[in-house]
Amino acid sequence: MSRVILGITGASGGIYATRLAMHLKKLGHEVWAIPTETARKVLDYEKQTDVFSYCDGVWDVNDFFAECASGSSSFAGMAVVPCSMGTLGKMANGIADNLLSRSADVCLKERRPLVIVPREMPYHAIHLENMLRLTHAGAIVIPACPHFYNHPESIECLVDTVVAKILSHLGLSHSLSPNWGAPNV
Ligand SMILES: Cc1cc2nc3c(=O)[nH]c(=O)nc-3n(C[C@H](O)[C@H](O)[C@H](O)COP(=O)(O)O)c2cc1C
Numbered sequence: 001m002s003r004v005i006l007g008i009t010g011a012s013g014g015i016y017a018t019r020l021a022m023h024l025k026k027l028g029h030e031v032w033a034i035p036t037e038t039a040r041k042v043l044d045y046e047k048q049t050d051v052f053s054y055c056d057g058v059w060d061v062n063d064f065f066a067e068c069a070s071g072s073s074s075f076a077g078m079a080v081v082p083c084s085m086g087t088l089g090k091m092a093n094g095i096a097d098n099l100l101s102r103s104a105d106v107c108l109k110e111r112r113p114l115v116i117v118p119r120e121m122p123y124h125a126i127h128l129e130n131m132l133r134l135t136h137a138g139a140i141v142i143p144a145c146p147h148f149y150n151h152p153e154s155i156e157c158l159v160d161t162v163v164a165k166i167l168s169h170l171g172l173s174h175s176l177s178p179n180w181g182a183p184n185v
Helices: 014-026 037-045 049-054 085-092 099-109 125-136 155-169
Strands: 003-008 030-035 077-083 114-118
Touching (some): 003 014, 014 037, 014 049, 014 155, 030 037, 030 049, 030 099, 077 085, 077 099, 085 099, 114 125, 114 155
Parallel strands (some): 003 030, 003 077, 077 114
16 A cells, blocks of 8 residues: 555646546555645536545645655655646746645655646647656656547546556556557557
């Protein structure tokens, strides 16, 4: 069992966070969420507030006394899903001015997996440079780009193609998305 931090921002695509939290729980892991203030509003707007029902705890984004703000905490890693360009910019520049960006900074300094799932289109040069900076610092950037080669029959199946990648890069085993060439592909 691993303990995972789930940062949620005000980008569109809360369903990615919901499906990730649901699968983490099914796999027996602990999920601790940090929604930004805008995330709470966009989750509500996109009807994804169910995400919190899969979480073991939800921290206030301004609570710097939370466990995950410290490098001595015992979290296996963090995913920022979906990640806005604003929060991406903060994380890429070491701006730890809320609990989400601080926790991401802690993961980088402690060399723990930090998976970032940006959601925007198109990207401008600063977005791309921020993703490159984060990659150089050790983060894994997984854009919210689902694949279609396993013939997904629902939005949830499509979303799970991205969730499978996130789980893999957090170092958590799963059987969500069969490898290419496996019998049911
Ligand atoms: C419905 C809605 C959808 C949005 N989608 C995106 C998005 O996909 N990507 C993005 O970077 N910002 C998006 N935004 C704008 C962010 O919410 C805004 O930049 C906010 O400051 C992000 O704050 P946060 O990073 O603290 O959550 C969206 C806003 C709304 C209201």
